[in-house]
Amino acid sequence: MSAPVAPPPPAFGRFFLPGPTDVHPEVLAAMQRPMIGHRSGAMEQLLAGIEAPLARLFRTSHPVLVGTTSATGFMEMAVRNGVRNRALSLVNGSFSERFAKLVRACGKECIRLD
Structure with missing residues (x-):
């Protein structure tokens, strides 16, 4: 009987992800919705809506830079x-x-x- 052989790593590299990871059902449900286009009005509204809460979270009065990069x-x-x-x-x-x-x-x- 020969020893099991591990498959070669994917050509694009390795994933360094933790796991197994429990994912909250609300997160799984959100992942099923269509993606928001990064140049859409919906994305613009989303980003504008999180800037003030992020500033409070970071305890800063300075502008918070949110980018899609x-x-x-x-x-x-x-x-x-x-x-x-x-x-x-x-x-x-x-x-x-x-x-x-x-x-x-x-x-x-x-x-x-x-």
Whole structure:
């Protein structure tokens, strides 16, 4: 009898999800509804409706930025709007490596510390 063979990982990478995870029935029901288009009026209303509650949650009087982008999109926004000439990038993994590359891609000097 041969030992069981694990299937190869998917070509797109691995999922690092916790599990098994219990999902509340209300969440399951919400997942069955059609998606809201990211450029629709419904999405605009949804985002406008959560900004004030998020500001209270974060205990801030400053504007809360809600965006429909990836973490990389937010990193690029931070670099393009918050970095004048150079940024210190503390590289200790793939996510911080991405940040260092993004700083350079935005035309800024990246001071890299591995």
